[in-house]
Amino acid sequence: MTVKLGLIGCGRISHAHGIxxxxxxxxxxxxxxxxxxxxxxxKSFADAYGCDRYYGDAAAMLAAEKLDAVVLATWPAQHLEQIEMCLAAGHKMILCEKALATTGEDAVKIWDLVEKHGATVVEGFMYLHHPLIAKLDEVIAKGDIGEIDWVRSCSSYYFPEVASADDASRSWRFKKETGGGVPWDLACYTVNAVATYAAQLPQKVSATGSFSANYGTINRIFGTIAFEGGRTGVIESSAGATFNQALEIHSTKRTLHVETVFTPPGDTIVRELATVKPSHIHVKEHEVESPLTLQDDLPTFYCYQAQMESFLKVLAGAAKPKPALSQSVVNVITIETLINAMIEEKVLPVDVPQRVRDAWLRDQQA
Ligand SMILES: NC(=O)c1ccc[n+]([C@@H]2O[C@H](COP(=O)([O-])OP(=O)(O)OC[C@H]3O[C@@H](n4cnc5c(N)ncnc54)[C@H](O)[C@@H]3O)[C@@H](O)[C@H]2O)c1
Known part of the structure; x- marks a missing residue:
């Protein structure tokens, strides 16, 4: 049986899902x-990807269509409302683009709605589905690296602020009301990555950064996350510096280094660095093949295919959501706390509701 999807939001990222x-x-x-x-x-999305029907109103689509699942490819600040709409119309399986939400309160509301309706929401962190991540997991599981101590993740992309603040058609990235700015666009990946490899709940954070004078969005954020089990995460994200997606996992015996973790350009490498003695580092390279070739301006599209394949398995009951919704909710709460720490210039505790903590621990053990 062919799985039938409905998609909301036919902008840039919708094409990754279409392909x-x-x-x-x-x-x-x-x-x-x-x-x-x-x-x-x-209409043009429907023409390009052979959809049977297109709509100017998502609610009309949700009311009229018999769907197995919905893909939300809209702006982060809209996700809570649109998840509510899907659930009210009886659509319980949702693949939702990152970031899941733009406040901890919204993320916890999504959590409670999903619990109430027995629904499934999977956040679209496509990089988790790239073979690079499987290779990292394999190298870590082998045990040679020893104990993980701290993880550093960077996600920077130079976005020049050329659009006028009066231009309503400027990218969502430059609008506060859509969830624009670095935290929900780029830093959400870094927080997810350090939390994935720290594999502990966040306890407290500190941060520094800056706001765009043009748009009022946050255009740089740098933070530290202290995890409950003693590990540390360092996140770096700037829209004022050139492309960088380095991931480093620092452990007692090794440093693992990946140059481009979120949008790997085809085949890639995990570097395993072992200090033989100070200033003498032995480097072992693990090659990772990406099964598909590059395509146009979407060099990373293989991740989206692997993500969709994983989502289809979730729909069939043959796999668990990756990431688990508990991880996504903790991610949003952590990012919001980093923003508050930056604004208040304080170290702040990360306050995760008990019901989400319990689920996070269960998901971690699964
Ligand atoms: N995973 C990734 O690699 C990746 C990359 C880029 C963007 N994203 C995420 O995808 C989402 C969309 O980003 P984008 O760059 O495609 O934005 P975009 O502005 O190009 O597309 C968003 C689309 O949603 C439409 N829209 C707005 N309100 C709507 C509504 N109420 N109902 C239906 N459609 C509506 C807009 O008209 C637009 O066409 C964001 O959450 C972003 O973080 C993910």
Whole structure:
């Protein structure tokens, strides 16, 4: 049976999902309907990916269509409202683009709604599905690295602020109300990455950064996360510095280094650095093949295909969501606390509700 998807938000990232679904094949999955407030964008998406119908109103699509799942490819600040809409219309399986939400309160509301409806929401951290992550997991599991001590993750991209603040059509990245700015666009990856490898709940954070004078969005954030088990995460994210997605996992016997972790450019390498004696470092390289070749301006699209394949397994009951929703909720709470720590210039505790903590611990053991 072909899985039938509905997609909301036919902007830039929708094409990654459209290509992913096309590559998996119409015998397995199709986007049968799509919607966008810009109806012309919905029409052109429908034309490009062979959707049966398109809509200018997501609620109309959700009411009219029999769907197995919904893909939310809209702005972070809209996700709570749109998840509520999906659930109210009886659509309980949702793949939601990052960031899940832009406040801890919204993220916990999503958590409670999902629990109440027996629904599934998977946040679209596509990089988790790249073979690079499987290779890192394999190297860590082998045990040669010893005990993980601290993890550093960077996600920077130079976004020149050329659009006028009066220009309503400027990118969502430069608008506060959509969830624009570095925290929910870029830093959400870094927090997810350090938490994935620290594998502990966050306890307290500190941060520094800056606001865009043009748009009021946060355009740089640098922070430290102290985890409950004693590990430390360092996150660095700037829209004022050139592309950088370095990940370093520092442990008692090794440092693992990946140059581009979130959008790997095809085949890539995990470097395993061992200090033989001070200033003498032995480097071992683990090559990682990406199964598909580059395509146009979406060199990372393989991640989206692997993400969709994983989501299809979740729909079939054959796999658990990756990331678990508990991790996504903790991620949002951690980012919000980093923002508050930056604004208040204080070290702040990360306050995760007990029910989410309990689920996080269960998911960690699963
Ligand atoms: N995983 C990734 O690699 C990746 C990359 C880029 C963006 N994203 C995420 O994808 C989301 C969208 O980003 P984008 O760059 O594609 O933005 P975009 O502005 O290009 O696209 C968003 C689309 O949503 C539409 N929209 C707005 N309100 C709507 C509504 N109420 N109903 C239906 N459609 C509506 C807009 O008209 C637009 O076409 C964001 O959450 C972003 O963080 C993820």
């Amino acid at each position: 992913a679904v096309s590559r998996i094949g119409a015998d397995k999955v199709r986007i049968v309907a799509c919607s966008d407030v810009r109806e012309e964008a919905a």
